Amino acid sequence: MSAADHEGHDKQTVYVVDDDPSARDSLCWLLATEDIVSSAYESAESFLEHWRSEWSGCILVDVRMPGKSGLQLQDELNARSSLMPVIVLTGHADVPVAIRAMKQGAYDFLEKPYSDDELLNSVKSALQREREISNAESEKARAARALENLTERENEVMRLVVAGKTNKLIGAQLGISEKTVEIHRSRVMEKTGASSLSELVRICLLLEA
Amino acid sequence: MSAADHEGHDKQTVYVVDDDPSARDSLCWLLATEDIVSSAYESAESFLEHWRSEWSGCILVDVRMPGKSGLQLQDELNARSSLMPVIVLTGHADVPVAIRAMKQGAYDFLEKPYSDDELLNSVKSALQREREISNAESEKARAARALENLTERENEVMRLVVAGKTNKLIGAQLGISEKTVEIHRSRVMEKTGASSLSELVRICLLLEA
DNA sequence: GCCATTGTAGGGGTATTCCCTGATTATATT
DNA sequence: AATATAATCAGGGAATACCCCTACAATGGC
Numbered sequence A, B: 001m002s003a004a005d006h007e008g009h010d011k012q013t014v015y016v017v018d019d020d021p022s023a024r025d026s027l028c029w030l031l032a033t034e035d036i037v038s039s040a041y042e043s044a045e046s047f048l049e050h051w052r053s054e055w056s057g058c059i060l061v062d063v064r065m066p067g068k069s070g071l072q073l074q075d076e077l078n079a080r081s082s083l084m085p086v087i088v089l090t091g092h093a094d095v096p097v098a099i100r101a102m103k104q105g106a107y108d109f110l111e112k113p114y115s116d117d118e119l120l121n122s123v124k125s126a127l128q129r130e131r132e133i134s135n136a137e138s139e140k141a142r143a144a145r146a147l148e149n150l151t152e153r154e155n156e157v158m159r160l161v162v163a164g165k166t167n168k169l170i171g172a173q174l175g176i177s178e179k180t181v182e183i184h185r186s187r188v189m190e191k192t193g194a195s196s197l198s199e200l201v202r203i204c205l206l207l208e209a
Numbered sequence C: 001g002c003c004a005t006t007g008t009a010g011g012g013g014t015a016t017t018c019c020c021t022g023a024t025t026a027t028a029t030t
Numbered sequence D: 001a002a003t004a005t006a007a008t009c010a011g012g013g014a015a016t017a018c019c020c021c022t023a024c025a026a027t028g029g030c
Helices: A021-033 A044-050 A070-079 A095-103 A116-147 A152-162 A167-174 A178-192 A197-208 B021-033 B044-050 B070-079 B095-103 B116-147 B152-162 B167-174 B178-192 B197-208
Strands: A013-017 A038-041 A057-062 A086-090 A108-111 B013-017 B038-041 B057-062 B086-090 B108-111
Touching (some): A013 A044, A021 A038, A044 A070, A057 A070, A070 A086, A070 A095, A086 A095, A095 A108, A095 B095, A095 B108, A108 A116, A108 B095, A116 A178, A116 A197, A152 A167, A152 A178, A178 A197, A197 B197, B021 B038, B021 B116, B038 B044, B044 B070, B070 B095, B086 B116, B108 B116, B116 B178, B152 B167, B152 B197, B167 B178, B178 B197
Parallel strands (some): A013 A038, A013 A057, A057 A086, B013 B057, B086 B108
């Protein structure tokens, strides 16, 4: 937990996507008063063009915009497996839109006029959430990187090891010598950096779920 | 997966909570056409009175009702750690209510008039979801039951075993003989029913998260 | 042809786990 | 007082895992 804080996170940024320049400006200004870094885009398209999966922070997006709407932007981000919380802003009461946004995984949905406090609270909580998600994801990514260097055979052996089988059983099942299993097994431990069977099991479970 | 289906599930029931008798009747009738068992309540209070945590299925609740509203019912169920999906029904477009319902974890939010198909699709998908949640929960419960029979010492030893330490290290750390650790360890395996270290790790991880 | 990688296998040794029997002490329950 | 449970420790032995070494065949790239 404590170690994860000073890990590979770029500083969190709030990405403001709104076609109305004055709305963008006032949002960015408001965020700046709380020392929150923001970055503004005038359309969903221009945001998506620049978007990088490594970005850290959250997104503030207006529903009604020329071109792609806020909901379509959300869709596209979901398709790209973005895990960044999205806060949807809207000027008009529209239940179906609100429901769709929430079901698409919006972190929050604010109707104008909203108070500065409402917005800031929502943003801060979204940033906090993103930090947690991001930490969990970087652990997963580290595990995945460790596993992708394994050869097919090593992977096969690893799965059986994690399933709790002994080297002897694994050898019999794969039609190879127990000795060979030993070697694959030790390579697995070496490549994954796991110092114990428990760690190896943890790594594998992290990627199954 | 296949084994979980014929497990301790009571048959799934859709709990209909609505103060309007004709609405209740038409919902129950509609559900019956798809062979879905339903049970109707005229108020949040009467539903909560009968509610049992073992119930399996989902809840269809109207927002506007005399006494506790649908949202308050949702609150109360959350407080009681209910994991049953809640589908909120409403007659009037009201964004804040819809947002609140979704943020409180509603599975869906339907505005009248909704089509029969919309409702049935939502219900069926909620029931499917509940089945998954319920299976996952019963696994967790089984693991918890296994662990709560452990003595303090056994629990202590188990944590260290799962942390990947050897019996020797555990003995040193707890100031007891390696032999004694062996015994606690084997009791842990026996009581939890784990047939390998991997299984034990799985069980523990299931309850940490 | 040479070299790196991968998969295979054995010898030999040490460490660890796992299972058996047997025992002592304390505490709580009956 | 007798019984049960929990926690402690010991010896011995079988099975397993882990680590060192050497070795060979196939594969593909330089």
